[in-house]
Amino acid sequence: VIVQGFGNVGSHASVFVVEAGAKLIGVQEFDVSLVNENGIDPKDLMEYYAKNNKSIKGYTKATEKEGSLLGEKCDILMPCSTQKVLTVENANSVQAKMILEGANGPSTPAADEILREKNVLIIPDLFCNAxxxxxxxxxxxxxxxxxxxxxxxxxxxxxxxxxxxxxxxxxxxxxx
Structure with a gap:
């Protein structure tokens, strides 16, 4: 699982998916992205985030990476931050099999169409964040x-x- 946005929705959604048996391999925030193929403990990262002025920058249990994780290989992508992060410009690069929309309207209609053509299962914000x-x-x-x-x-x-x-x-x- 990769989560984009580690605020209230993204952090708690990360805990839920890990408790359900998934592995959190990436977390993207506005200032930095973190990756760890062996998994990131979302509860530990939440503690770090709270102590580090609401930033994941400097977290030593994952590798920092510049740029977006939206196109990285994963089973589940959870955009949990802002509207319209999945667009016609980046939808083709999405490698996830499923998208769980934690943010309100994280995908544009054109991106939705591209993702459906790629057979990506999208669980819309109406269900995920209601x-x-x-x-x-x-x-x-x-x-x-x-x-x-x-x-x-x-x-x-x-x-x-x-x-x-x-x-x-x-x-x-x-x-x-």
């Missing part, structure tokens, strides 16, 4: 109804999110 919006909606409902969060309510809402996630996993890829 959790924050969903939780914000629950928070909004609580606020307008003057209800405080309690353990029981949070557990119920977590169950709703899990149910939606599980039903999504039951879909065939062709249904997406």
């Amino acid at each position: 959790g924050g919006v969903t939780v914000s909606y629950f928070e909004y409902l609580k606020n307008i109804n003057h209800v405080s969060y309690g353990k029981m309510n949070v557990k119920r809402e977590k169950a709703i999110i899990n149910e939606i996630f599980n039903s999504m996993n039951e879909c065939e890829v062709s249904e997406l």
Whole structure:
């Protein structure tokens, strides 16, 4: 897995994919990219990032590389930073088999078309990054109804999110 953007979305997504059994081999940030074919521990990198003024520069457990990792060989590419990082100019160089869009709109329509022609499976931001919006909606409902969060309510809402996630996993890829 390669993640582009190691902020809130990218760092936590990295932890989740590693916990699921994947290997994080690259992390790209605005000032530097890190690569380690043996894997990067995202929790360790998160600690470094927090202590190093929100920068991954100088992290010694991976090799620093200048430039983009979007065209590097990987199974899963997770653009988790900004809009329109995958464009007509770089979509042909993408070697990933799957793209998990953690950012809002990280791919242009023209890039999407190129990636589909290359048979890259794209899980769109609508699915990958909807959790924050969903939780914000629950928070909004609580606020307008003057209800405080309690353990029981949070557990119920977590169950709703899990149910939606599980039903999504039951879909065939062709249904997406």
